[in-house]
Amino acid sequence: MxxxxxxxxxxxxxxxxxxxxxxxxxxxxxxxxxxxxxxxHGATWLTKQLNRKxxxxxxxxxxxxxxLTADTVLGIDAIGGHKKDIRRARHGLARxxxxxxxxxxxxxxxxxxxxxxxxxxxxxxxxxxxxxxxxRRLAGLVATKAPVTGRIEDKSSFGDFANSIGQIFAVRAxxxxxxxxxxxxxxxxxxxxxxxxxxxxxxxxxKTARAQGCGKGDPADTDVxxxxxxxxxxxxxxxxxxxxxLSKATxxxxxxxxxNGSFGGGPSTSRANANSTGLAGWAFLTxxxxxAARHAAGWLARLQVRGHLAGTPLAGERGAIAYDRATLRxxxxxxxxxxxxxxxxxxGSQAAPALLALSRCH
Numbered sequence: 001m002x003x004x005x006x007x008x009x010x011x012x013x014x015x016x017x018x019x020x021x022x023x024x025x026x027x028x029x030x031x032x033x034x035x036x037x038x039x040x041h042g043a044t045w046l047t048k049q050l051n052r053k054x055x056x057x058x059x060x061x062x063x064x065x066x067x068l069t070a071d072t073v074l075g076i077d078a079i080g081g082h083k084k085d086i087r088r089a090r091h092g093l094a095r096x097x098x099x100x101x102x103x104x105x106x107x108x109x110x111x112x113x114x115x116x117x118x119x120x121x122x123x124x125x126x127x128x129x130x131x132x133x134x135x136r137r138l139a140g141l142v143a144t145k146a147p148v149t150g151r152i153e154d155k156s157s158f159g160d161f162a163n164s165i166g167q168i169f170a171v172r173a174x175x176x177x178x179x180x181x182x183x184x185x186x187x188x189x190x191x192x193x194x195x196x197x198x199x200x201x202x203x204x205x206x207k208t209a210r211a212q213g214c215g216k217g218d219p220a221d222t223d224v225x226x227x228x229x230x231x232x233x234x235x236x237x238x239x240x241x242x243x244x245x246l247s248k249a250t251x252x253x254x255x256x257x258x259x260n261g262s263f264g265g266g267p268s269t270s271r272a273n274a275n276s277t278g279l280a281g282w283a284f285l286t287x288x289x290x291x292a293a294r295h296a297a298g299w300l301a302r303l304q305v306r307g308h309l310a311g312t313p314l315a316g317e318r319g320a321i322a323y324d325r326a327t328l329r330x331x332x333x334x335x336x337x338x339x340x341x342x343x344x345x346x347x348g349s350q351a352a353p354a355l356l357a358l359s360r361c362h
Contacts, residue, residue: 038304050092069093094130106157110169112134150186152170167185176235199224222280229246258272261299274300281354
């Protein structure tokens with residue numbers, strides 16, 4: 001990523017709308033787990049990634065990462081506790097709504113949807129967040145004409161980066177707000193679920209094509225499939241087709257869990273990794289599949305920084321979660337620096353909540 005304003009703005013949209021590493025959000029648990037538990041350590045480490053203004057700052061490329069800030073807040077909130085940190089981050093994001101969702105004529109659907117979820121989940125509505133009505137803005141980014149009725153769309157000179165990740169966040173935010181376009185967005189999202197049960201990441205690039213749903217040969221994506229379960233379970237009641245879709249997605253995830261409990265992601269992240277395993281484990285926990293959830297959490301726990309760390313390169317990093325075993329081995333020798341911290345932050349925001357299964361599934 002370059003540090004020019006225009007490219008950074010496009011990059012922010014890509015991170016929030018296209019990359020599976022930028023996903024996490026579910027409701028808060030009934031009570032926070034002990035701070036000394038694996039999930040508790042993960043939450044504490046995540047709070048340390050927020051600066052005094054409540055934002056995640058990327059020191060390598062020198063910019064505030066609003067999308068990753070949102071993911072971090074939602075991950076912390078799902079584990080429980082740390083309310084002051086969550087408020088600080090909420091206020092930080094509220095000061096940069098336009099910088100994240102689009103200035104002037106630019107409008108990014110994925111970031112708008114995710115920020116609306118943050119606003120709804122962390123103590124307030126999304127109709128007046130940082131002086132912006134995110135619900136109305138998001139509703140205006142939902143297509144209302146065939147053949148793409150219900151599809152979210154970016155309005156930007158950089159192009160349209162919207163995909164199923166942003167669509168999931170949009171469905172949750174709009175249904176939560178009882179917005180009419182939420183039903184349109186939901187119907188379009190359900191078309192992205194393939195017969196096998198997984199959801200695809202990318203929409204049809206041809207918006208004039210009659211067929212806008214999953215097609216033959218579309219690659220499976222663990223992250224998107226798990227995200228749909230994690231995000232939409234709380235708004236599925238009363239929506240029979242959505243409930244069936246989430247059950248089908250959960251069954252697909254269960255069939256594709258590796259013997260050691262881990263998961264790979266999409267075509268470009270097919271090897272076992274903490275991001276995909278974290279989301280899948282989180283989905284199992286959401287759907288009360290405790291056996292599968294604990295199996296995933298057990299694999300993740302072996303990637304978490306723990307033990308006696310004083311005087312080591314990982315001093316001060318207790319609770320961090322590595323992307324994979326190779327990353328953890330390297331960090332034990334070199335520590336976590338500004339060139340690698342971004343990956344650790346993204347892995348932690350997705351994987352730490354999945355560790356709740358170690359405390360809640362017996």
